[in-house]
Amino acid sequence: MRLTGPQKILWAAAGFAALAYGALMVFSDRAPVSVAQAAFRPTFTLPDAEGRLRTLSDFAGKHLLMFFGFTNCPDVCPTTLAEVAQVMDDLGEEAANVQPLFISIDPERDRRLGLAAFTAAFHPTILGLAGDAEQTRAAAESFKINFEREEDAAAPDGYMMSHSPALYLIGPDGDWLRQFTYGTPAADILADLQSRL
Amino acid sequence: MLSTLLTLTAPAAFACEIFTVGDLSVEHAWSRATIGADRPGVFYVEVTNAGTTDDALIGIATPAAGMPMLHETVVTNGIASMPHAMSIPVPAGQSVKLAPGGYHGMLTGLTTALNEGDSFPVTLTFEKAGEVTVNVEVLSLRAEGPDCEHAGQ
Numbered sequence: 001m002r003l004t005g006p007q008k009i010l011w012a013a014a015g016f017a018a019l020a021y022g023a024l025m026v027f028s029d030r031a032p033v034s035v036a037q038a039a040f041r042p043t044f045t046l047p048d049a050e051g052r053l054r055t056l057s058d059f060a061g062k063h064l065l066m067f068f069g070f071t072n073c074p075d076v077c078p079t080t081l082a083e084v085a086q087v088m089d090d091l092g093e094e095a096a097n098v099q100p101l102f103i104s105i106d107p108e109r110d111r112r113l114g115l116a117a118f119t120a121a122f123h124p125t126i127l128g129l130a131g132d133a134e135q136t137r138a139a140a141e142s143f144k145i146n147f148e149r150e151e152d153a154a155a156p157d158g159y160m161m162s163h164s165p166a167l168y169l170i171g172p173d174g175d176w177l178r179q180f181t182y183g184t185p186a187a188d189i190l191a192d193l194q195s196r197l
Numbered sequence: 198m199l200s201t202l203l204t205l206t207a208p209a210a211f212a213c214e215i216f217t218v219g220d221l222s223v224e225h226a227w228s229r230a231t232i233g234a235d236r237p238g239v240f241y242v243e244v245t246n247a248g249t250t251d252d253a254l255i256g257i258a259t260p261a262a263g264m265p266m267l268h269e270t271v272v273t274n275g276i277a278s279m280p281h282a283m284s285i286p287v288p289a290g291q292s293v294k295l296a297p298g299g300y301h302g303m304l305t306g307l308t309t310a311l312n313e314g315d316s317f318p319v320t321l322t323f324e325k326a327g328e329v330t331v332n333v334e335v336l337s338l339r340a341e342g343p344d345c346e347h348a349g350q
Contacts (some may be wrong), residue, residue, distance in 0.1 A: 032270065074301065075301050136323045165277035166275070
């Protein structure tokens with residue numbers, strides 16, 4: 001049997017499609033991962049201490065150092081904010097290109113206790129954001145972080161918060177770049193930032 | 198200049214002071230300045246057991262806070278939580294540190310704000326060695342610990 005011209009084209013197209021599909025299957029275990037990482041742009045819409053709504057686009061062009069915590073936290077949060085403060089001091093003039101953000105996961109109480117006074121005590125550049133429960137949950141989900149209220153009769157107001165203690169670095173175009181696990185020395189964070197600025 | 202020197206050197210002597218009870222020596226007792234008295238303070242210290250018997254820190258008390266308790270920061274699957282530590286082991290021949298990111302005292306119900314340069318007493322209760330009262334130095338909000346390399350000798 002002889003194939004007509006159009007038939008040859010159709011068979012060639014089918015063959016190409018099969019090859020392409022095979023290639024897709026072969027590479028599919030890798031491809032979605034890199035695509036997902038490249039496309040991972042967390043979002044948030046949260047009010048600052050003055051009630052102005054802030055979003056990621058407000059900080060376009062800057063690297064963001066983001067931490068989710070609560071101001072009643074005696075150990076992890078002050079330790080991390082102290083490191084952020086040290087990094088900001090050590091960056092010198094380049095600090096203008098970095099915005100540290102503290103997102104409260106205990107927003108109601110933190111607003112009552114004073115969020116701005118807390119962040120400013122560590123470094124004047126740290127901006128504190130505290131939304132309502134829904135805004136806070138949405139921001140956390142966007143950053144793929146977890147937090148939880150734990151009842152604790154001995155704690156202030158009868159509860160503590162457990163939370164992801166890492167610092168997150170967001171690039172100037174809003175891409176999630178990396179996290180610094182809790183306890184990363186300020187010098188290491190500084191060196192990483194300086195290599196990017 | 199003189200006042201700067203005083204604030205830099207005088208407090209360092211507090212945290213570098215060594216207190217002993219039985220075979221235990223207790224040093225580097227420090228806390229972090231707080232913003233007001235509404236948020237809990239923290240208590241860090243280092244205990245060395247020079248003896249041959251295991252001991253354990255089982256409680257802290259201080260006039261600076263209504264409810265001082267021992268806690269441990271634990272990071273599990275990327276989540277930090279702060280369970281109570283009923284007892285902190287001080288094994289024979291070893292040192293244990295209450296330090297940022299690990300064991301610490303949580304000072305809930307501060308009677309007053311803790312300001313840099315202040316000091317306050319904390320009484321530690323050990324299972325076997327009994328009680329010892331130490332002076333706790335309040336360092337800056339940004340401190341990572343006392344610098345005792347050239348002090349307290």
